[in-house]
Amino acid sequence: MEFLKGMKKTERLELKDIIGGAHRNETVQVSGMVHAKRPVGGGLTFLKLRKRDGLLQCTCGERVDVSKVPEESAVVVTGRLREELRAPGGVELVAEGIEVLSRPAAVMPVPIPKAKLNVNLDTELGLRPVVLRHLRERSVFRVQECLGRAFRDYLRDQGFTEIHTPKIVHAGAEGGSNIFRLDYFGRKAFLAQSPQFYKQTMVGVYERVFELAPVFRAEKHSTARHLNEYTSMDFEMGFINSFEDVMAMETGFLQHAMALLREEYAQDVERLGIRIPDVSAVPCIRFDEAKRLAAERYGYSIRDPYDLEPEEEHAIGRYAREVWESDFVFVTHYPSKKRPFYAMDDPEDPQYTLSFDLLFRGLEVTTGGQRIHDYRAQVAKMEARGMDPADFESYLMAHRHGLPPHGGLGIGLERLTMQLCGLDNVRYACLFPRDLSRLEP
Amino acid sequence: MEFLKGMKKTERLELKDIIGGAHRNETVQVSGMVHAKRPVGGGLTFLKLRKRDGLLQCTCGERVDVSKVPEESAVVVTGRLREELRAPGGVELVAEGIEVLSRPAAVMPVPIPKAKLNVNLDTELGLRPVVLRHLRERSVFRVQECLGRAFRDYLRDQGFTEIHTPKIVHAGAEGGSNIFRLDYFGRKAFLAQSPQFYKQTMVGVYERVFELAPVFRAEKHSTARHLNEYTSMDFEMGFINSFEDVMAMETGFLQHAMALLREEYAQDVERLGIRIPDVSAVPCIRFDEAKRLAAERYGYSIRDPYDLEPEEEHAIGRYAREVWESDFVFVTHYPSKKRPFYAMDDPEDPQYTLSFDLLFRGLEVTTGGQRIHDYRAQVAKMEARGMDPADFESYLMAHRHGLPPHGGLGIGLERLTMQLCGLDNVRYACLFPRDLSRLEP
CATH class of the missing domain: 2.40.50.140 (Nucleic acid-binding proteins)
Structure with a gap:
């Protein structure tokens, strides 16, 4: 033996x-x-x-x-x-x-030892299995590792419990048509767009929970910032006093992540020429105010008062950089009609929600906010939107039997990596990206 | 501001x-x-x-x-x-x-404060969103958190890099019919049965990689040990001398996990009455030898010489407990025809593979082994099995352009949790299980 x-x-x-x-x-x-x-x-x-x-x-x-x-x-x-x-x-x-x-059976299709590869995005993604051996590519995903690790370590330290929730689900959390369908032993099922329902449910169990896992969005647009499958860093916390607590927790995470990057990933930071952002104080501004300030400063007119277009996010990011010297900016109080049914409306003006996005160098990397915890309030908001609460019975079970005031967020790991590393397409920040045309490698 | x-x-x-x-x-x-x-x-x-x-x-x-x-x-x-x-x-x-x-809107359907709930599995799973508030349930998933955390921390310490690989794929790694299909913008796609192809590819990049993520198996049997979606803890390591290195690494992980459980999860260990297994030395025995020893000792005849039936796994686990005083036992050298095409055959007897399962208290919790790293050898084995290498082009790209000798494994997180906590159904070790009949909560 x-x-x-x-x-x-x-x-x-x-x-x-x-x-x-x-x-x-x-x-x-x-x-x-x-x-x-x-x-x-x-x-x-x-x-x-x-x-x-x-x-x-x-x-x-x-x-x-x-x-x-x-x-x-x-x-x-x-x-x-x-x-x-x-x-x-x-x-x-x-x-x-x-x-x-x-020994290899063939010579490499790209010159991996060279400092720069000089291949276009399409070529690179097709050759990803070997292109990733380039030192710069390795560094990008080491930085990504650092971010995920910092997320988990920081939250555990703050009393959060890690959870694993199903990705095959019977109902989508975000609604809309951007959801993948599949056949589940003869029944209709979907791929989870987010762990939203489950993480709120788990607030009733552990008070503070987090998950780092894939999410799936069947969005039909092909842009430099969308993936059809990405890694979402989610947390949800109970007994908050306001959604500001959620933003403070995210700020704490960012501070921890940047410190870890500096301490343990210095070689990758140097190779990629990363400018580590100062996250000691992150500015926080209302949605309508942010829109107005950026439009005034950069001389354009606002087209859609209810949403932030990518160009506007960019302008607000630039404003934050120029005026507050910050690479990050929290934009708060998004209009209610653009936020999901579980978002809590602002009691002072129910046209707006107690919610936020975090922009990093002009790109949204986080969406979060306070959620409705009261059963009757949640049912009422669903009904006002023409939804049938019966379709969400197991989700509403948590509310019916008591949930504390709570809020949370989801951070796109690839977007955070992309902005930190200064990449111009989110596909570069995903090992094997899935988009409209790409199902392999 | x-x-x-x-x-x-x-x-x-x-x-x-x-x-x-x-x-x-x-x-x-x-x-x-x-x-x-x-x-x-x-x-x-x-x-x-x-x-x-x-x-x-x-x-x-x-x-x-x-x-x-x-x-x-x-x-x-x-x-x-x-x-x-x-x-x-x-x-x-x-x-x-x-x-x-x-305040809740209704009284709880089960007496959460009681020491035991006394509801059957079906009732419990239907009420999971609130049943999980029971302290014993909370402890089960705290133990699960500990295992995932130990896995990541131990491997990072051993020079592994964390990766995130796609779950929507164009080909299954394990083959067979137990794969979920979905429509991907008009193309046929599948849900990943394992990160096998990607983690092998990444050995060429980082040498040592790991991933903790959901995997999907459309298995049509309903047993106490199967889930259709589960969390797989996978690693893959290059420059191994033999598949024994992979087993040694897993043993090291188990040692780290049990120590962490003892140090930081004592309250949960006590509440669940967990007997923490001794993992200082894990016995290791060949497949055919293990079958023979157990059949002799417990007086039954071997029905299928090429596979381990659940009853045999149980008997081998019992043997390991009684004879070697170990809750764990590595069973090695599985027959080649029962292992996937990427398994390396034993050069001393190609009917068997350089592979293993780990049994924990009589249940398989891990499958692993050495993989074929040579491009021509891999193509030859595919062809011998009637497979078309062209279907696996992006996977084979890694072999074609050079891979070191390597091996790895996948650990079922829920099964490990189940056995450690002494649960009699793997569904109790999954927050919101997916099985033939269950798609919610």
């Missing part, structure tokens, strides 16, 4: 074991993918090994034959580590032997 | 602020749901406040009228904290005033 007792220490070193000076002048083993291979004359060849946390330069002399080791081979190099200030990390591996674990 | 600067300190206390003796004999504010209300005579009423981390007992005398405060009201109680060893947490709040934030 054999027993497994956890991970054994391996002989092979990772970059974190090497950078900083440990093992200098020792003979070591390092595994990795051959990211780049370049003969430099005098019988010498430079290999750059791609490891999970960066690159390591290897120098191969004539005794180490790499003529049959193409780029994107998986190798284990044995050699001596020596200081080399011109190499990445200030260290290089002088190869004494190389073992090839696997 | 207003600016949001993060979470403000609130006056209201949480249980963690109270338990241990702080604020004793002070006048404080505490919010919560009225979990139970019980008149105890002499004009006194006991309220149990349900807070996110437990219960707080409140004593209301005649001056604090709670006659119109039914159970499941949301309240803020002002009062004085005093030591009371018979109350949960050793402290009670002597109410001086109560503010009602919301």
Whole structure:
């Protein structure tokens, strides 16, 4: 009988074991993918090994034959580590032997080692499985990891419980036609547009809950900021005094995320040239006021008083930057008729809701607000909108049996990543995007 | 202009602020749901406040009228904290005033304050939105949170990167008929049965990746261990020496998870009476050997030499408990014809694969193994199975352009939760389960 007792220490070193000076002048083993291979004359060849946390330069002399080791081979190099200030990390591996674990069957369709790829979006997305090996691409999704991690860690620290709610549902939360339909053992079902109903229900259970999971929107427009499947970071919190508590919680998350980015993702921040926004104080302005201020300052007239067009979001973002020196701005009190049935109307003026969007560098990245917690008020609002409360029986069960005042939000992870990394299309911030024409890779 | 600067300190206390003796004999504010209300005579009423981390007992005398405060009201109680060893947490709040934030519209359909609910599975699942308010139910999903958290934290510490891969896909990873179909803007699409293709692809990018996300299986059987939508904890790691590395990594995760459960979820462990398994050494036995040993010991004959029936899994689990004193057992080398096309066959005997299942108390909770990394070998195995490699072009792109030797696994979060908590149906380990007949709540 054999027993497994956890991970054994391996002989092979990772970059974190090497950078900083440990093992200098020792003979070591390092595994990795051959990211780049370049003969430099005098019988010498430079290999750059791609490891999970960066690159390591290897120098191969004539005794180490790499003529049959193409780029994107998986190798284990044995050699001596020596200081080399011109190499990445200030260290290089002088190869004494190389073992090839696997070889590619074809050369790469794009020059992964180059600083810039210079392929168009369509080409890139078709080749995503290999284009992602580019260091810049890797950094984008490391930044994305940081954001999700910061979201969960911050909220857990604030007393939230993580939940997992179904994505196959019998009714959509957002209404409208942008919902995917599927056959569920002969019954009509949908893909969840958001975890809205479930997270509100769970406020009655844990008071504070969050979920990070895919959501699905069958929107038929093809823009640079829409995906048909994206990752939504949702939370919902009970016993709020006002929807301002929700915005304060999001501000706290952003502060935590930017600190984590600075501390643990410095290499990716530097590679992408990310300007980390100051989130110590995020301005907060009413919807109609924001529209008016931006229109006045930039000299355009307001077309739709009930909605923010993308150009207006952009203008308000610019205003926030120029006037309040902030990359973020909360826009509050959206018109009731543009918000879903569960949004709480402002008792001081029921044409508006106690809701908000968060704009980041001129793009909406969050929608949130206070929800109706009272059963009768929720039923009344549904009926006023011509909805049948019977269609939402299991959702309304939570209200019927008591919910505290509560509110929450949903953050689009890809949009947040896109704006932070300065990408011009949200598809660049999604590993394998789904849009009107794209179902693979 | 207003600016949001993060979470403000609130006056209201949480249980963690109270338990241990702080604020004793002070006048404080505490919010919560009225979990139970019980008149105890002499004009006194006991309220149990349900807070996110437990219960707080409140004593209301005649001056604090709670006659119109039914159970499941949301309240803020002002009062004085005093030591009371018979109350949960050793402290009670002597109410001086109560503010009602919301009231339910109907009484609860089940007696949430009782220690046991005594309702059948069907009734319970129909009433899930409110049944989950029961403290035992809350504990089950806190344990589930712990497992997901341990998975992510352990793997990140081991150099894995978190990824998010699409759930709407153009081809299924597991093949077969148990796949949900949907219409994607006029094209045929499917719901992902696993992130298999994508996580293998991402091994070429980050070397080690993980994902915790929903997967969908249109299986038409209704058993106590199947869900049609569940949460899969997946990882995939490159540069393995053998599939034993994958099992060692899982063992490490289990060790971390059990430690975290013991340290931070003690209240839930105690409430559910969880016996935390010893995972310091997990036995590992070949498929055919495991079948033979269990059949011999428990005196039955093997019906299907190529598969493990649920009764056999149970018997092997019992064997592991009795002979090796382990709640877990790795069963290795499953027959090739029962494993998917991407499984690597054992070079020493290609009828078997370098794969494994992990059984926990007699139930399969994990499937994993080494994958084929060589492009030609993968194409050859597909063709031998009558599959057309052209249908898997974007998946094979990763192999064509080089992948290191790698392997990985998928863990069913609900099954792991079920076995750990000693539940007899996996539906109890899923907040809002999806099965043949259940599409809501």
